Amino acid sequence: MSSRATSEPAERSxxxxxxxxxxxxxxxxxxxxxxxxxxxxxxxxxxxKSACASISDLRVEIRRGRILxxxxxxxxxxxxxxxxxMGIHNVSLAQGISHDPEEIASAGLAAVRDALEELPKEGATxxxxxxxxxxxxxxxxxxxxxxxxxxxxPQVGGGLKVQMKGADLALGIEVREKSAFVYTKRLPGxxxxxxxxxxxxxxxxxxxxxxxxxxxxxxxxxxxxxxVSFHSAPYLGESSKKKVADLVRVLANYQPTSQLYxxxxxxxxxxxxxxxxxxYRTVLYRRMMxxxxxxxxxRAGCGALVTGESLGQVASQTLENMxxxxxxxxxxxxxxxxxxxxxxxxxxxxxxxxxxxxIKPEPDCxxxxxxxxxxxxxxxxxxxxxxxCFDVDSLAEEAVKGTERRKIGxxxx
Amino acid sequence: xxxxxxxxxxxxxxxxxxLEAMQRWWxxxxxxxxxxxxxxxxxxxxxxEARRRVAWATGAQPDRVIFTSGATEANNVAVFGHARxxxxxxxxxxxxxxxHPSTKMPALALKEEGFEVEExxxxxxxxxxxxxxxxxxxxxxxxxTNMLANxxxxxxxxxxxxxxxxxxxxxHAAVHVDSVQALGKIEVDIETLGVDSIxxxxxxxxxxxxxxxxxxxxxxxxxPLTLGGGQESGLRAGTQxxxxxxxxxxxAKLAESEREESVAHMTELTVLLKxxxxxxxxxxxxxxxxxxxxxxxNILSFIVDGPPAEVFLHHLDARGxxxxxxxxxxxxxxxxxxxxxxxxxxxxxxRRLLRLSIGKKxxxxxxxxxxxxxxxxxxxxxxxx
Numbered sequence: 023m024s025s026r027a028t029s030e031p032a033e034r035s036x037x038x039x040x041x042x043x044x045x046x047x048x049x050x051x052x053x054x055x056x057x058x059x060x061x062x063x064x065x066x067x068x069x070x071k072s073a074c075a076s077i078s079d080l081r082v083e084i085r086r087g088r089i090l091x092x093x094x095x096x097x098x099x100x101x102x103x104x105x106x107x108m109g110i111h112n113v114s115l116a117q118g119i120s121h122d123p124e125e126i127a128s129a130g131l132a133a134v135r136d137a138l139e140e141l142p143k144e145g146a147t148x149x150x151x152x153x154x155x156x157x158x159x160x161x162x163x164x165x166x167x168x169x170x171x172x173x174x175x176p177q178v179g180g181g182l183k184v185q186m187k188g189a190d191l192a193l194g195i196e197v198r199e200k201s202a203f204v205y206t207k208r209l210p211g212x213x214x215x216x217x218x219x220x221x222x223x224x225x226x227x228x229x230x231x232x233x234x235x236x237x238x239x240x241x242x243x244x245x246x247x248x249x250v251s252f253h254s255a256p257y258l259g260e261s262s263k264k265k266v267a268d269l270v271r272v273l274a275n276y277q278p279t280s281q282l283y284x285x286x287x288x289x290x291x292x293x294x295x296x297x298x299x300x301x302y303r304t305v306l307y308r309r310m311m312x313x314x315x316x317x318x319x320x321r322a323g324c325g326a327l328v329t330g331e332s333l334g335q336v337a338s339q340t341l342e343n344m345x346x347x348x349x350x351x352x353x354x355x356x357x358x359x360x361x362x363x364x365x366x367x368x369x370x371x372x373x374x375x376x377x378x379x380x381i382k383p384e385p386d387c388x389x390x391x392x393x394x395x396x397x398x399x400x401x402x403x404x405x406x407x408x409x410x411c412f413d414v415d416s417l418a419e420e421a422v423k424g425t426e427r428r429k430i431g432x433x434x435x
Numbered sequence: 436x437x438x439x440x441x442x443x444x445x446x447x448x449x450x451x452x453x454l455e456a457m458q459r460w461w462x463x464x465x466x467x468x469x470x471x472x473x474x475x476x477x478x479x480x481x482x483x484e485a486r487r488r489v490a491w492a493t494g495a496q497p498d499r500v501i502f503t504s505g506a507t508e509a510n511n512v513a514v515f516g517h518a519r520x521x522x523x524x525x526x527x528x529x530x531x532x533x534x535h536p537s538t539k540m541p542a543l544a545l546k547e548e549g550f551e552v553e554e555x556x557x558x559x560x561x562x563x564x565x566x567x568x569x570x571x572x573x574x575x576x577x578x579x580t581n582m583l584a585n586x587x588x589x590x591x592x593x594x595x596x597x598x599x600x601x602x603x604x605x606x607h608a609a610v611h612v613d614s615v616q617a618l619g620k621i622e623v624d625i626e627t628l629g630v631d632s633i634x635x636x637x638x639x640x641x642x643x644x645x646x647x648x649x650x651x652x653x654x655x656x657x658x659p660l661t662l663g664g665g666q667e668s669g670l671r672a673g674t675q676x677x678x679x680x681x682x683x684x685x686x687a688k689l690a691e692s693e694r695e696e697s698v699a700h701m702t703e704l705t706v707l708l709k710x711x712x713x714x715x716x717x718x719x720x721x722x723x724x725x726x727x728x729x730x731x732x733n734i735l736s737f738i739v740d741g742p743p744a745e746v747f748l749h750h751l752d753a754r755g756x757x758x759x760x761x762x763x764x765x766x767x768x769x770x771x772x773x774x775x776x777x778x779x780x781x782x783x784x785x786r787r788l789l790r791l792s793i794g795k796k797x798x799x800x801x802x803x804x805x806x807x808x809x810x811x812x813x814x815x816x817x818x819x820x
Binding site: 268379 | 472473476477479480483491494496498599604622624626627695804
């Protein structure tokens, strides 16, 4: 628009070291994965970029067991966002500075003052720990530790005591070839493995509390998760689909975009209602779901199904009923919640942000034609006998054909 | 002659993309977002999308975004809502020195309910006196409200530092920040600021009038001002204005995602405008707290030579240049804005304070044309003095 030459110097060639803020990403487990390490690290780096894409462009560098991230903008927001990226153990927002020890000390002092706001006033312990990646630096790590500590301690009041092991507050300094950086805080990440390193699974999502937690746990173990949900239109309305989509959107905070398959399920339910003994309805619905989910999973390239089942939690989740249900699946069924108490699942649901959506009062397909007295200890033979009265395969195939597919991202704009 | 819009701090034109996003919600789908049919669910999904966009722009969680009719309502809900919900912890309220009437008036109204309301001060340079603020915070302080960036002079207040000091001394205090002028010009991130709530407005960021939001950092108890169908987490009953809210959502997203480019552009124009005002001797720039306290890239105020700014304003208007003398909401009021005196202006100077504010679509040509007109008006009015 303007033809006037700006007096600003042209942007210097890529010199990320000089950027004032960077984020140090630490990961635990993936560093152990021997020959696959490069694959795990690259996947994590890619996931980091994709998680932050809507916030800022990033420069990401993989460095010997850690990843360094330079955000172009909103560094604090980026650091918070990284706390949801699977595989990350913790992150530190660090300030980039020059090699000058005085500058390192004064940036360190500011960081320490900042961190002290959140610590008890008296008796807090403190240490400085320098990591010298650049071996040409004229001071040794211990010398720089001392130099910086000597400048900080007199400035922050008498309460702070030096303690080398287990200090309440550790000022980290890293000296690199062209710059240095300092940090104090470690923001915890979820841990686990980067999504996408352990394959692709399909999670059966009901809209309740458990299945979103199960999906999150599968993601935490490195699985990319797609979702399938069963919908009883016209017995239920659009709002029950919205609830499931809302859950997938919350879970999309933890992996790059997600696929949601919404399966028309009323016809299968009507067939079961009309032909099967009433107590068996719920088990048969679930066998049908396994069958349909298996077909979708195989077409989508998923290697397993994931459910939120927990042993003994409801009538359909006895050992016998679980066997009946799994019998209809053509894929391994992962049940991350199998030995969990309800409260444990609730706690995770709250932490990952799905709880408030899960408890919204919205019926799901299982509440349609619910049996008054469901079978507790079902047998596979009885299930098969009941299913002989209607065309299981063609119902499943029709349901797959009528499936609606939605792609859902966290921000989705 | 084409008009010159030097009054973007009062309102901005609706962005074409925003207008487009609003269109379908007037007639094509006019459903009530609380309805259970598919059209209603689609409207509810549109609200959710707007909520996510506002949350993204302000660093909040989507379910903490409460849509309102504008920032005035958001500020009212915040001031009354926070203070009343916390009154078992105390009744002391602190109000910023340059607050917009939509936070100041409700705060003063709290006096009727037995609250003690004190104003924060500016220091001699015109910056927020942070030491004085800290000294005023007490264990029974339940609300501190201070705008993020001022609408008259564009000064940016050190909210993060203020919040930090409030937290030390007042464990039950809520901190509310009117961010109307700041959004799209500086980073507005509720967690980074460390505050409890912020207010934003659509029509200051190239969105429609009639939509704003109160964005909260947590779900601490608040008392609603309107009761009814429980919309907006029970904090703002009433059927939501779906088209306006969709406009707000996209406007907020664009304001934040295009911030760097528009700030660079507006800064260049403001620098040009300032140098023309100085170079042509059109008046004396007023920059409270500068350079220690930063300024927005799009607002400048200066004391004109000659008659009151109001006279200037009308002469400029007659030549197609929109400007403002004091806050637009009050330009036609006889009572003068106390913000003018808070920075230490004499009454005569305060009457001659003219505000120019540019927008992301302003052009260099527009700025230069506006400056020419300013000079013409100055010369013409000099003859009448």
